[in-house]
Amino acid sequence: MRLQGKLAVITGAASGIGRSGSLLFAEHGAHVVAIDRDQQALDALKTEAAMQGLTIEVLQVDLSNAQACRQALQQSVGLLGGLHIFWGNAGVVGPAGIEQLDEKAYASAMDLNLTANVLMAGMAITQMKHSGGGSMIFTSSISGLVGSRKSPVYAITKHALVGMARSLAIAHGPDGIRVNAICPGLTETAMLPHAMGRGVDTEAMERNRAAHIASIPMGRVADAIEIAKAALWLASDDASYVTGVALPVDGGFTCA
Template sequence: MRLEGKIGIVTAAASGMGRAGALRFAEEGAKVGVVDVDAAGVERVVNQITQAGGEAKGIVADLTKDSESRRMVQETADAFGGLDFVWNHVGHPGPSRVEGVDMADFDLAIILNLRTLVVATDVAIPLIRKRGGGSLLYTASTSGIRGSLKSPIYSMAKFGVIGFAKSLAKRLAPENIRVNAVCPGTTETPMLRAFTARPDQDEMKGKDIDALLQNRGSDVPMRRRAQPEEIANAALFLVSDEASYVTGAALSVDGGTTA
């Protein structure tokens, strides 16, 4: 098994790619902290893991709060006796508008894409150091690699995620702590609807969101959206020892979108 003996955390693990990652990591032998604000969703994922013979600890946490971002790291390490990796996957689309920007939504995007990641990393580094090394993985996006017409603030945040990952990779490399970003393209999760149906996009007014959603992915070179499991497989590689010489990478998993 590819994560035998490892202890890790996945945030936003009740749904979509995070859920797929938590299940996949557990299947490969990891003990997993399953973190999300959705208590019922956390319970479902933990049950699925334990019924399959894996080990998981459910942690219901609102990662807009620093104290919760700290707690979820410490609770996982306390439950399983250490920490080898964290997949900070939680994020938020933020406002589409720049003129007339909703600053409360802006703050939420910065907190959920960037702030929680820094707070969790602060707690995780000494724990991973104690194990002689490990891995930090952050979720960016294709919007962290190139500009985004409809989501300039999201793009700003995801460029930040990659900048942080690359910088921290240099700093932590001598300690064998690898830091990478995974950059999903259009992926079939509830967040896709949240992006497509944002109320502050004037050009979306009066449009049939379901029809637009149906069409998402048709402009991707592979002519389709990603399934959450396809991103989880890339995450599995990056947090595992198979990626032992990979640090500071921003790995696109996007069907050719940023090629």
């Protein structure tokens, strides 16, 4: 029980990494509000939690809308009665290159990957001050640590999250608020085929995936739960002196 009594908000919580994290945080005693735009997947999460004897509150929100982000954070704090943990996890791959930029996909990636986190983190800080401190985590990526040949916009947003974690860590250390970024390598979720296969056929996607795996020292992609466990550590008091860190959870990919 590493999060007993903690009040937590997780975004992008109905699938993949966020879903594993929501269940894991609840299992460790946190009161969790899971935010996502996919109502059906949220319902399934709530049902699975109930089957495990856990309670997770769910909120259906499209976080690419600024006003909806503000309302979601406010509503979450209302449901929880405070806030100790904010995990800004929702993200999309965004457009491929920036020649002939798909401006709609660009705006969506900026809105969700970046602006939603800025807005919600800002409000979360105020709440955490009232709670006497807290832990904030942003899901960045290996593309927040090194460049991405195929997804520069994604890498821009993920590098920005690392910059935000470091900046907020400096500014809010005195408030007892720790702020860290988690940088997963390729993880087996719904996003993965999209990341490997935008605009190419299945065969090319498999080739991309195999080529990427060949460059991972551990020789495999991550399971979502392996990323969630790292987030659990960052969220918990076990990481009480850890702030401003961009933690790779990548099977060694960024060592090479």
